Amino acid sequence: xxxxxxxxxxxxxxxxxxxxxxxxxxxxxxxxxxxxxxxxxxxxxxxxxxxxxxxxxxxxxxxxxxxxxxxxxxxxxxxxxxxxxxxxxxxxxxxxxxxxxxxxxxxxxxxxxxxxxxxxxxxxxxxxxxxxxxxxxxxxxxxxxxxxxxxxxxxxxxxxxxxxxxxxxxxxxxxxxxxxxxxxxxxxxxxxxxxxxxxxxxxxxxxxxxxxxxxxxxxxxxxxxxxxxxxxxxxxxxxxxxxxxxxxxxxxxxxxxxxxxxxxxxxxxxxxxxxxxxxxxxxxxxxxxxxxxxxxxxxxxxxxxxxxxxxxxxxxxxxxxxxxxxxxxxxxxxxxxxxxxxxxxxxxxxxxx
Amino acid sequence: xxxxxxxxxxxxxxxxxxxxxxxxxxxxxxxxxxxxxxxxxxxxxxxxxxxxxxxxxxxxxxxxxxxxxxxxxxxxxxxxxxxxxxxxxxxxxxxxxxxxxxxxxxxxxxxxxxxxxxxxxxxxxxxxxxxxxxxxxxxxxxxxxxxxxxxxxxxxxxxxxxxxxxxxxxxxxxxxxxxxxxxxxxxxxxxxxxxxxxxxxxxxxxxxxxxxxxxxxxxxxxxxxxxxxxxxxxxxxxxxxxxxxxxxxxxxxxxxxxxxxxxxxxxxxxxxxxxxxxxxxxxxxxxxxxxxxxxxxxxxxxxxxxxxxxxxxxxxxxxxxxxxxxxxxxxxxxxxxxxxxxxxxxxxxxxxx
Numbered sequence: 001x002x003x004x005x006x007x008x009x010x011x012x013x014x015x016x017x018x019x020x021x022x023x024x025x026x027x028x029x030x031x032x033x034x035x036x037x038x039x040x041x042x043x044x045x046x047x048x049x050x051x052x053x054x055x056x057x058x059x060x061x062x063x064x065x066x067x068x069x070x071x072x073x074x075x076x077x078x079x080x081x082x083x084x085x086x087x088x089x090x091x092x093x094x095x096x097x098x099x100x101x102x103x104x105x106x107x108x109x110x111x112x113x114x115x116x117x118x119x120x121x122x123x124x125x126x127x128x129x130x131x132x133x134x135x136x137x138x139x140x141x142x143x144x145x146x147x148x149x150x151x152x153x154x155x156x157x158x159x160x161x162x163x164x165x166x167x168x169x170x171x172x173x174x175x176x177x178x179x180x181x182x183x184x185x186x187x188x189x190x191x192x193x194x195x196x197x198x199x200x201x202x203x204x205x206x207x208x209x210x211x212x213x214x215x216x217x218x219x220x221x222x223x224x225x226x227x228x229x230x231x232x233x234x235x236x237x238x239x240x241x242x243x244x245x246x247x248x249x250x251x252x253x254x255x256x257x258x259x260x261x262x263x264x265x266x267x268x269x270x271x272x273x274x275x276x277x278x279x280x281x282x283x284x285x286x287x288x289x290x291x292x293x294x295x296x297x298x299x300x301x302x303x304x305x306x307x308x309x310x311x312x313x314x315x316x317x318x319x320x321x322x323x324x325x326x327x328x329x330x331x332x333x334x335x336x337x338x339x340x341x342x343x344x345x346x347x348x349x350x351x352x353x
Numbered sequence: 354x355x356x357x358x359x360x361x362x363x364x365x366x367x368x369x370x371x372x373x374x375x376x377x378x379x380x381x382x383x384x385x386x387x388x389x390x391x392x393x394x395x396x397x398x399x400x401x402x403x404x405x406x407x408x409x410x411x412x413x414x415x416x417x418x419x420x421x422x423x424x425x426x427x428x429x430x431x432x433x434x435x436x437x438x439x440x441x442x443x444x445x446x447x448x449x450x451x452x453x454x455x456x457x458x459x460x461x462x463x464x465x466x467x468x469x470x471x472x473x474x475x476x477x478x479x480x481x482x483x484x485x486x487x488x489x490x491x492x493x494x495x496x497x498x499x500x501x502x503x504x505x506x507x508x509x510x511x512x513x514x515x516x517x518x519x520x521x522x523x524x525x526x527x528x529x530x531x532x533x534x535x536x537x538x539x540x541x542x543x544x545x546x547x548x549x550x551x552x553x554x555x556x557x558x559x560x561x562x563x564x565x566x567x568x569x570x571x572x573x574x575x576x577x578x579x580x581x582x583x584x585x586x587x588x589x590x591x592x593x594x595x596x597x598x599x600x601x602x603x604x605x606x607x608x609x610x611x612x613x614x615x616x617x618x619x620x621x622x623x624x625x626x627x628x629x630x631x632x633x634x635x636x637x638x639x640x641x642x643x644x645x646x647x648x649x650x651x652x653x654x655x656x657x658x659x660x661x662x663x664x665x666x667x668x669x670x671x672x673x674x675x676x677x678x679x680x681x682x683x684x685x686x687x688x689x690x691x692x693x694x695x696x697x698x699x700x701x702x703x704x705x706x
Contacts, residue, residue: 110466
């Protein structure tokens, strides 16, 4: 049920039956306010998506709006998969990172880590993130944080995050065109290209590494790259639960390491995503991972909605939505806990009933 | 260095060298706004005390004001002791419970558990707490929470909390007059008695257990009693780091158990306080604990400022301040980690230099 994309299968085998903390990095970038750039949420209220995703994963309900996030065509957030797995094989803990939310999630009693951040700017106008300080915040957090579990599963919800990820990878010099996923089956390439071109037009030859990141990145990418650098020495396994955005986190870290020559050992880190990302012909996760200077373990969960007759879930199998809110990593965790495709499918269907 | 007040010494011996999570329950009650009721903070800004205590323990600095909380005569908050211990023998984690703060603490990256609470009302006008819901919130949190450490040390910062604790104990029928501590060496009994009489005048014969609690209690007392009930079955040791307020938490729980006949095993729970509370002739911690229907382990840290020549610290030894922000429990934890009185004294003195 768990397939290897790159690296070794023993890393993930060792996590069988082990308990996990699910940490969810939540952030808003004003890039998502550009009309048509993302379908990760309700038009006009897309800024609420990470807030609602956090609430739904933690509590099974949304408190800051009356309905779960879905695309304009009604496809529900992949948070349903993460929540379904949590109900069937509960995480030891769920913790949230507020990396600049417009509206903080209402999740009574859950551990929320705040970093004093507001939403970042739109990359078509220069996101104006102080990337050095943010990266160091991530690193300091990684140096100080230990999960209460055998390993950490780290997911994200950042609307328009694939656009900021693509811009970031390109700005850092990676040949990443056509390699980034999208919440759309057929990504709106004209809007996305206009935004990308505008974003890249703000870059100058004199920009430092952090200047570049601060113009075209988002808080999740920069903070998480710093976090991995700070946390990797602690030795507990970290599974990045996501697709091309999490690959971009690794690319950011990789670029930082090239620039500083700091030592880094990725052997305690892996990436886990969905089959929908793995099989997406419009993106190339494996290609992104192969650009790294260090070897990385990466896996996907061999899960689809073939067992479901629900028309909205069938759209996942047609390439809509694909990943987010740690869905792929949660499915991998679920399989490691002995869950089966049928029970996960039924649990997700129950949310839509 | 650790002395037994009630119960067995083997409980605390078993915690030697074990790592701990320090959790701090922070709350405001409008009772503290009554002039002269407490000296736990700067007059006119006493509502900031728990916020600043949380910030100082976590970060060593205060962000919501320019100075640490102190009494009008300049005695610094007992948070200095908790912080000194954390610097010398770091806790595995510090987590904050926001149980209704006027101003949330600015503690980037720390785990904060929010419960959607505002400060509670003043008990002289009926605190109007929905005590049943709050108790159940505490219980649910206890059932779901596991520390990432061998044991949990649970402290509090609630200005005027000894007044609400005394009112609560009396309202629940305990013969608790003269048994509760105060942040003053010579408690302002006339103000306190006026407030107590007013508070108790709101009680009616028809009041249920929760009606009573909701009129004269505070959020920390009620939530923590529920928390202990939910958490005690998990089996990890819980050390209530505090004096008579934490004793009142146990009295609240004890009254609940009388009322419901629910089973409860206190063998995983203890209380740890300061020598200043233990030796206080104006209160009687041991007497409060002996009112419980279950046996409880209780200890104090044999620590004073005899090694210091600092005039403000000498006031602790004269009975000012005495306890709070988990100071006594932190000192006990420090001794269990092998710290000595001299190094703790020096660290506290360094904050005042």
